[in-house]
Amino acid sequence: MNREKLVKRLVAVVILLLVCLLPVIVRNDYWTHVFIIIAVMMLATAGMRAINRTGEISMGTAGFMLLGAYSSALLTKNLGLSFWIAMPVGGLFSAAVAAAIGYPFFRVKGIYFAICTLLTGFVLLYVAGYMNTLTGGWQGLVFDFSPNPITIPGVGKLTFDTDIRYYYLAIIIVGFGLFVLYRMEHSRIGLVWGSIKEADTLAEAVGVNIMAQKIFIFVVACFFAGIAGALYAFYVHALSPSTTPANIFSFFTSVYAILYMVVGGESSFFGPIIGTALFMLIPEFSRGLQMYRPLVYGALLILVVFFMPQGLIGLRDYLPLWYRKLGGRSGRTAPSGG
């Protein structure tokens, strides 16, 4: 028991070290860029998974990222606020929108909630395109503000003007967000989410305010989605409301977030994180096959749903099972899930 804990700690330390040293190891601006985008998506996906812990699926992740991105960018561009204020305000703005629509949306469940959030994502995209005096309309929004330098006593002045420096900023913020989500899930709140997912009537009977809990987690998740969007905005400096798959704020990102979660394994906190990292790296290793990317994604999604409903994180359970099946001996029944 103790040994297992030790191994886990060790793995965590190694991964943490690796994450910190990545840009130094690869020494390549392009890869640093890829890692930053992956970090941003990780935060958004982890937030979406938190909503899924209560049994609901949000298909509007990209919409809330858009809210955070546009609001923080506009605050900096039009009001001259610094990044350190604009980023949290962007997150809070996204959270405020989530709070406003949370009550009506959570009066419906399951597929109806998914449709609501799906359409919200579309509406936000179109609104960003329509308000062209404020957001720059369909041409998109271009601004060139980077996070302001901060001075830490005893350390000196920190600037964030290069990709590597921005990478460290991004992993600190994303790491903080992930830590908060992790602590929430492994506290009493996490148990309450589970109870809502498994048996909502029962949970309500023992005094869980389902509506308040669901709105709370929706607001938290959308806050982090907004933060992720703001991080993206201050890194890429160009936002667009286009509906093509290449745009991070399009409907496809919301679908990809679900994909990362399911492929990684939705039952574990680390599943979606692994899924995001893996899936966003695959196309980078096959740049010539960029066109086939959605095709591969779609096929993998279907295969995972059918053959590994617990995702990559459940691989430890599947491997012996497949091995036994291939060996021709009658295996146990498949692990349930999905």
Place this chain on the structure above:
Amino acid sequence: MGTAISGQDILQCIINGFCMGGTYILVGLGLTLILSIMSILQFAHGEIYMVGAFTVYFLCVMHGLNLYLAVCISMLSTAAIGLILERVLLRPLKGLFLSYVCATTGLSLILQTGVVLSFSKSTKQLPSLWPGAFNVLGTPISRERFVAIVIALGLSLALYLFLKETKYGLAMTASSQNREGALMQGINPNVMSAMVVAIGSGLAGVGGALGGSIFNLDPYMGGVAFTKGITIIVIGGLGSLPGAVVGGLILGISESLFSLFFGSQMGIVIPLLLVIAFLIFKQKGLFGHE
């Protein structure tokens, strides 16, 4: 947009909206049927619509087949795709919410990319269903739109009669209202699911062919059609066929009127807001029963 809007513009708009509504109806009917019998929202339904349009393009433009014959073949082939789809993908995942959402979105990605790879991304056009225009009260109405709306309403009527008058149709209705009860009467839910997905996909295929010949076709047309489909089945009431028809007409007309008065982007946004409002305040829609 700043110039005065004449009565003729409005009439033209209403008629255009009516025609667009026709293609939406064909998508919405399939979605609502599948939702009511299988409790599955088929996320790849828009892509079936797109495949229908591209089948016609393939047969008619690339191989010179008669347009109407091509539409018929496209309907049959999308229905066949529906049959396979139901057996392979939807039936095993019935009731597993996250799984079918993932599997059907996965399928839509596959179909989309498949079409991009085989026909390229560029926008394409189908020949007109019936070239020329009628003259109604001094307003020119293109004949192809008239044909489209006639086909759409005709198919909806045929579906309605099938459900109300034939043995299989009644069995289907029974299965959608009470699954266990229908099962006890000897109605096999799997046969019903297969039939419903095949019919729905066939209708979506025709919708795609009509939509493709009135507007343009490109591999991403399915996403838009799917959103429209959801919009109309929510407005009309989930699971209600007359609701889908009325919802489609309302959506088509309101969209074209809103874009006449407030610009084309608002023409898209306002119906979406309308749907969210319906989902929140009146989940039954206009014609829902439950």
